[in-house]
Amino acid sequence: MLEHVTDADDPRLSDYTRLRDVELRKSLEAERGLFVAEGEKVIRRAIGTGHPIRSILTTRRWLASLEDVLGDATVYVASDEILSGVAGFQVHRGALASMERLPLPSVESLLKGGGRRVLVLEDLVDHANVGAIFRSAAALGVNGIILSPRCADPLYRRSVKVSMGAVFSIPYARMDDWFEGLTRLREAGFQTLALTPDQHATPMDTIMPAERVALLLGSEGDGLSSRWLEEADETVCIPMSAEAMAAGVDSLNVVAAAAIACHELMRSANEFP
Amino acid sequence: MLEHVTDADDPRLSDYTRLRDVELRKSLEAERGLFVAEGEKVIRRAIGTGHPIRSILTTRRWLASLEDVLGDATVYVASDEILSGVAGFQVHRGALASMERLPLPSVESLLKGGGRRVLVLEDLVDHANVGAIFRSAAALGVNGIILSPRCADPLYRRSVKVSMGAVFSIPYARMDDWFEGLTRLREAGFQTLALTPDQHATPMDTIMPAERVALLLGSEGDGLSSRWLEEADETVCIPMSAEAMAAGVDSLNVVAAAAIACHELMRSANEFP
Structure with missing residues (x-):
């Protein structure tokens, strides 16, 4: 399910807010039970090891490289500027995924x-x-x-x-x-x-x-x-x-x-x- | 020689400009023949291995920890905000040194x-x-x-x-x-x-x-x-x-x-x- 996003403050992108802000991310990720995978290779490994996808945030250019693993996941497509604006840094690999954390073993x-x-x-x-x-x-x-x-x-x-x-x-x-x-x-x-x-x-x-x-x-x-x-x-x-x-x-x-x-x-x- | 600096744009601090900007630093450091050491321990090693000091930039709080090795070096003393403002990031270790590069061996x-x-x-x-x-x-x-x-x-x-x-x-x-x-x-x-x-x-x-x-x-x-x-x-x-x-x-x-x-x-x- 593709959704085009044109505003870095769009609340649908809040899983990806300020990825370098360790304190913010600690509480945000704990509350929502998520983590963020970056780049095609790492996203594929996260999916391949059974982590459910909450959403993907990518640019048009990188979308094709992931298409075969997306299934019916929600995919937000945005410009490089919006990706960087949300994440707080230049996202070189053009693809981020918000994934569900699995329960850890004891x-x-x-x-x-x-x-x-x-x-x-x-x-x-x-x-x-x-x-x-x-x-x-x-x-x-x-x-x-x-x-x-x-x-x-x-x-x-x-x-x-x-x-x-x-x-x-x-x-x-x-x-x-x-x-x-x-x-x-x-x-x-x-x-x-x-x-x-x-x-x-x-x-x-x-x-x-x-x-x-x-x-x-x-x-x-x-x-x-x-x-x-x-x-x-x-x-x-x-x-x-x-x-x-x-x-x-x-x-x-x-x-x-x-x-x-x-x-x-x-x-x-x-x-x- | 202590000099107090109260402006991040002070030209005397230009050796320390935007330390995370790799492209800028490459050309600036090559032109001036300098490199930047960060933190007391590393600054001590740079001095101890014979690298001449161009200048030191530090805060009042960290000054004392280096005093014994400063000799007659030019030391700029500034606030944390000015240090971070020049360097472009939060300088946790409170001391930067601009040092002269020595010729490399063949x-x-x-x-x-x-x-x-x-x-x-x-x-x-x-x-x-x-x-x-x-x-x-x-x-x-x-x-x-x-x-x-x-x-x-x-x-x-x-x-x-x-x-x-x-x-x-x-x-x-x-x-x-x-x-x-x-x-x-x-x-x-x-x-x-x-x-x-x-x-x-x-x-x-x-x-x-x-x-x-x-x-x-x-x-x-x-x-x-x-x-x-x-x-x-x-x-x-x-x-x-x-x-x-x-x-x-x-x-x-x-x-x-x-x-x-x-x-x-x-x-x-x-x-x-």
């Missing part, structure tokens, strides 16, 4: 799912980092992701985009009871590895991972909370070069560190099956 | 420098990616970085910031003659490894690296040019999980891939010294 069901590799993200604040970690996780054999209560939303537009849609394919859950989190992971049979820049920790490439491993990653600035660092079965690090240490380079960014750690888990599982 | 001198590990970046467009790769490289034993003619500028504000200052500590050069690039790397005694998502390439974790290795990384969208892929000594890949391949996850982002590859080079050099 932590229990996610842990019982038989997956062998789980990431646990504590209080990451940067949506691009969350998206990039989901993308790496999906490529490197991670079966599920658990988020701390304050960890940034994987379905925020920018997370979704940076993840290339991996946020739809890898199951994740929000752990409400963070205090008892490690206990629950252990009860479910997971070895808990806490990643730290501290070079006195066990080098990640010498780990012999257990059958089931939960890798704990901390926030961009401060890393893991001391409680999680202390209570984990083992603290692990990515070894840095001697020159780096001497020059005061003190850590990798969390996306790089997560990628290396996931790669090492996959590699060592192949070596010691 | 590719020849960089390759002759005795370094054993070099990254070669072909046409990366995203400044945050370039910065993140410099940060990983500095931590993981890379001795130098070579950029293709069109690769994004490591001294653009966002690259500098994301690199946490690693763009100052790791030498890099711009290769003008890209066509003959591989030949020059070989003449300098480097084994050339071209990183590709193609899972038929040699897995990075089975490589026995030569004494000197140049790792070639392609652009975000298209990866390495076919010429470089074909002419490299070996194409290498980061192995992905079988589930990922089945689900159509087709690649890692370039920051994650670069981090894993650098880590593997360091690890294998330790195993097979």
Whole structure:
């Protein structure tokens, strides 16, 4: 159902208001139970993984590229100017979709799912980092992701985009009871590895991972909370070069560190099956 | 030398104009031979690595944190509103520095420098990616970085910031003659490894690296040019999980891939010294 829109303030476009305004989007998306997918590829993945379409907002030029997946969805067609006017930035990929959020699994069901590799993200604040970690996780054999209560939303537009849609394919859950989190992971049979820049920790490439491993990653600035660092079965690090240490380079960014750690888990599982 | 500025259009602040306007900044910074460092930590690293200060722009609140390194530099003190007004965005870290660019080394001198590990970046467009790769490289034993003619500028504000200052500590050069690039790397005694998502390439974790290795990384969208892929000594890949391949996850982002590859080079050099 095509509807032409000629006014950026048209209330029918309110799902797409000011997409870079994180505070506004948090409350708006929570209230309406929606998220926004951007660009043809990501929209296709969102639809393909069963998310119902609330509406699509696109330009005439990009409409054709999506036509085969639209079904009977409501499609608003507007100019580039109106798209940018509503969204609050230049929408280069010319297509936005407002999609319904699906209920998240509980932590229990996610842990019982038989997956062998789980990431646990504590209080990451940067949506691009969350998206990039989901993308790496999906490529490197991670079966599920658990988020701390304050960890940034994987379905925020920018997370979704940076993840290339991996946020739809890898199951994740929000752990409400963070205090008892490690206990629950252990009860479910997971070895808990806490990643730290501290070079006195066990080098990640010498780990012999257990059958089931939960890798704990901390926030961009401060890393893991001391409680999680202390209570984990083992603290692990990515070894840095001697020159780096001497020059005061003190850590990798969390996306790089997560990628290396996931790669090492996959590699060592192949070596010691 | 403190100067109070009360007008965002004050010509003395023109080094800091519209910091997110990439096209404007490219020409402005090239003409004046400057770059902008943001935040106390990065400004300290820029000064500590010998970059002359053109000026500092900060608020009264942040001034004290930098006082010990300012010497006789010109310091403009302004309100948060004026900082944001000039820069074109909310400057959270309250301090900007306009620094002089130093002459880059030539590719020849960089390759002759005795370094054993070099990254070669072909046409990366995203400044945050370039910065993140410099940060990983500095931590993981890379001795130098070579950029293709069109690769994004490591001294653009966002690259500098994301690199946490690693763009100052790791030498890099711009290769003008890209066509003959591989030949020059070989003449300098480097084994050339071209990183590709193609899972038929040699897995990075089975490589026995030569004494000197140049790792070639392609652009975000298209990866390495076919010429470089074909002419490299070996194409290498980061192995992905079988589930990922089945689900159509087709690649890692370039920051994650670069981090894993650098880590593997360091690890294998330790195993097979």
